[in-house]
Amino acid sequence: MRIQVENISKSIKGKPILRDVSLTIASGQSLALIGPNGSGKSTLLRVMAGLLSADRGRVTVDGDRVDKLSPRTLAQRLGFVTQEAGTTDAIPVIEAVKLGRTPWLSFAAPFRTNDQQIVDQAMRAMAISEYKNTLFNALSGGERQRVHIARVLAQTPQVFLLDEPTNHLDIRHQIAIIDWVKQQNATVVLALHDLNHAFACDRVAVMNGGALAAFGPPKDVLVPSVIEPVFKVGVQQNHSNYSDHPVLTFVKYKAA
Ligand SMILES: Nc1ncnc2c1ncn2[C@@H]1O[C@H](COP(=O)(O)OP(=O)(O)OP(=O)(O)O)[C@@H](O)[C@H]1O
Numbered sequence: 001m002r003i004q005v006e007n008i009s010k011s012i013k014g015k016p017i018l019r020d021v022s023l024t025i026a027s028g029q030s031l032a033l034i035g036p037n038g039s040g041k042s043t044l045l046r047v048m049a050g051l052l053s054a055d056r057g058r059v060t061v062d063g064d065r066v067d068k069l070s071p072r073t074l075a076q077r078l079g080f081v082t083q084e085a086g087t088t089d090a091i092p093v094i095e096a097v098k099l100g101r102t103p104w105l106s107f108a109a110p111f112r113t114n115d116q117q118i119v120d121q122a123m124r125a126m127a128i129s130e131y132k133n134t135l136f137n138a139l140s141g142g143e144r145q146r147v148h149i150a151r152v153l154a155q156t157p158q159v160f161l162l163d164e165p166t167n168h169l170d171i172r173h174q175i176a177i178i179d180w181v182k183q184q185n186a187t188v189v190l191a192l193h194d195l196n197h198a199f200a201c202d203r204v205a206v207m208n209g210g211a212l213a214a215f216g217p218p219k220d221v222l223v224p225s226v227i228e229p230v231f232k233v234g235v236q237q238n239h240s241n242y243s244d245h246p247v248l249t250f251v252k253y254k255a256a
Pocket residue numbers: 012013017035036037038039040041042043044083
């Protein structure tokens with residue numbers, strides 16, 4: 001599904017948080033949202049998810065405004081994992097993942113074998129099958145994160161909005177998430193702090209002070225001239241035999 005963000009502006013308590021943000025993501029493409037702390041990434045994702053209304057502009061998914069769709073239709077199309085996706089609920093992992101099927105169930109369409117297969121597959125994809133009977137609140141931070149992602153996988157949306165999905169994850173599971181993004185047929189938008197991970201996406205959007213500072217293919221955006229002034233660090237591009245893109249390393253900013 002194609003996502004269109006058009007001229008989104010949002011102020012909270014008189015403070016501008018998003019300033020006229022516009023971008024388009026083609027169906028099946030992935031977008032990395034990067035930017036310093038407080039630059040507006042999570043707020044933009046919440047507007048894109050239809051959870052926060054903008055003061056101006058609109059967000060559409062395949063032409064339909066997200067703030068006009070019913071919660072059920074929206075949840076069938078779009079899955080969102082928030083940055084602080086927390087619940088301390090004492091429910092077994094499998095029940096937490098099953099919640100992802102909710103938008104597809106009704107009196108006429110109860111939970112069936114097919115739904116169970118989707119849930120099992122989502123748990124396998126996030127390597128949490130062995131915890132299926134463990135209580136959610138007994139898991140580690142990274143394990144909880146994988147349960148949240150498994151829940152939106154079970155939701156089978158065509159658009160995934162993931163706010164720092166690799167946060168809390170060990171390096172193996174970070175790579176697994178980035179790999180999953182590359183293989184997706186769905187449209188994926190993810191906020192990231194590891195700029196090297198952003199190379200895996202089709203497009204990169206750089207947020208700075210609530211505005212879009214740059215938007216384009218990773219090789220055009222993840223370059224020192226764009227990154228240095230926004231993040232206020234020195235950036236060096238390095239060659240790695242393990243990587244098909246330059247690997248960025250960072251040093252403390254030495255402003256001229
Ligand atoms: N409910 C709110 N009330 C007041 N200010 C808010 C609210 N939500 C967000 N903000 C402010 O909006 C700005 C952008 O916040 P946001 O969470 O979108 O940043 P972010 O880019 O996701 O940052 P991080 O990298 O730390 O996750 C911040 O300055 C934050 O303090």
